[in-house]
């Protein structure tokens with residue numbers, strides 16, 4: 212049985228094209244995580260109508276394993292991680308943390324990028340501690356029931 216890419220797989224961010232669209236839309240979080248992030252098909256559709264947004268598929272060893280959507284309002288500037296997920300089958304292999312370093316590297320290249328934001332659903336087993344482990348800190352701001360965190364980019 213194919214268990215997918217191993218933990219030591221090289222992680223990359225790839226453009227979403229006609230060739231990988233369906234594979235990215237098929238990626239899913241675990242059933243108990245469904246309240247934490249929209250389905251990728253919804254996020255990709257929203258990207259079509261968002262003026263300033265950037266999305267990529269997360270790959271491990273050439274296989275799609277996750278998805279990222281970033282809101283990048285360069286004039287503000289405000290860089291906000293809008294959606295982030297690793298397929299439930301491939302979680303816990305370090306892909307989420309390594310792909311996030313690539314996202315952070317990308318944000319650093321954007322105009323006047325001094326910080327990056329995310330907001331999360333506060334729930335047991337939710338992603339707060341994942342973000343905290345990457346250096347994000349709570350800001351105390353709440354958006355429609357989600358709590359905001361901020362990463363300072365040095």
Ligand SMILES: CC(C)(COP(=O)(O)OP(=O)(O)OC[C@H]1O[C@@H](n2cnc3c(N)ncnc32)[C@H](O)[C@@H]1OP(=O)(O)O)[C@@H](O)C(=O)NCCC(=O)NCCS
Nearest residue numbers: 244247295296297302303304305306307308337338340341
């Ligand atoms: C959050 C998520 C992206 C993490 O991806 P992942 O590939 O499983 O994470 P990694 O294997 O890279 O884990 C990195 C570290 O974070 C920790 N971690 C991961 N998910 C965690 C969670 N839910 N709670 C606490 N710690 C977590 C890991 O234990 C690991 O810690 P370590 O470095 O001390 O070993 C993934 O669990 C996911 O897609 N969740 C559902 C969707 C979601 O909540 N998205 C965020 C929306 S704001």
